[in-house]
Amino acid sequence: MDLADKAANLCVNGVTVQKKREGYLDWKEYFMATAFLAAKRSKDPSYQVGACVVNKENKIVGVGYNGMPTGCSDDEFPWGKNTPSPLDSKFLYVCHAEMNAILNRNSADVKNCTIYVGLFPCNECAKIIIQSGITEVVYLSDENAHKPTYIASKKMFDAAGVKYWQFKPKNEKIVINFTGIDWESMSPSK
Numbered sequence: 001m002d003l004a005d006k007a008a009n010l011c012v013n014g015v016t017v018q019k020k021r022e023g024y025l026d027w028k029e030y031f032m033a034t035a036f037l038a039a040k041r042s043k044d045p046s047y048q049v050g051a052c053v054v055n056k057e058n059k060i061v062g063v064g065y066n067g068m069p070t071g072c073s074d075d076e077f078p079w080g081k082n083t084p085s086p087l088d089s090k091f092l093y094v095c096h097a098e099m100n101a102i103l104n105r106n107s108a109d110v111k112n113c114t115i116y117v118g119l120f121p122c123n124e125c126a127k128i129i130i131q132s133g134i135t136e137v138v139y140l141s142d143e144n145a146h147k148p149t150y151i152a153s154k155k156m157f158d159a160a161g162v163k164y165w166q167f168k169p170k171n172e173k174i175v176i177n178f179t180g181i182d183w184e185s186m187s188p189s190k
């Protein structure tokens with residue numbers, strides 16, 4: 001068990017009171033981590049992007065990653081970038097993570113939701129985000145900020161009143177360990 005996972009105990013009048021577990025993920029870390037986990041599904045060799053849409057009740061209503069459209073085989077459609085013909089590169093085909101997360105929603109709509117993304121949204125995703133009624137964008141990387149596409153996204157978000165801010169993770173890494181569940185410490189009798 002990680003030290004941070006240990007529940008802190010408090011001694012009150014000689015009685016040990018079990019406090020809640022420490023080191024748990026806060027909501028924002030959880031949603032960004034969900035976006036990053038979704039990105040692990042991407043077949044894009046150069047960029048794996050994930051997105052997670054969350055409603056006002058902190059419920060996840062949609063998750064997506066960049067990938068080929070349904071029915072367009074990952075093995076047949078191209079993943080290259082610098083090809084002589086645009087038809088042989090990925091750009092005309094790949095569905096972006098944000099679009100997929102919004103289209104994959106399990107709610108009637110995503111109005112007033114927040115979208116968590118690994119990479120600041122491009123202009124096409126910005127349009128979809130605005131039109132879908134999402135009002136907040138939380139992103140991790142803004143490495144394309146200097147490109148016109150991404151400047152256009154910010155212009156549109158500003159005009160449409162969509163709030164955006166950069167997520168600064170508390171943890172550089174969140175490790176998922178499938179052998180790591182400590183059943184003993186989870187037992188109510190302990």
Ligand SMILES: O=c1ccn([C@H]2C[C@H](O)[C@@H](COP(=O)(O)O)O2)c(=O)[nH]1
Nearest residue numbers: 044046047049066096097121122125
């Ligand atoms: O808003 C965005 C922007 C990009 N993506 C995806 C689309 C592509 O699969 C990669 C970008 O690849 P490059 O080789 O860097 O052009 O990222 C996205 O999902 N959402």
Ligand SMILES: [Zn+2]
Nearest residue numbers: 096121122125
């Ligand atoms: Zn995009």
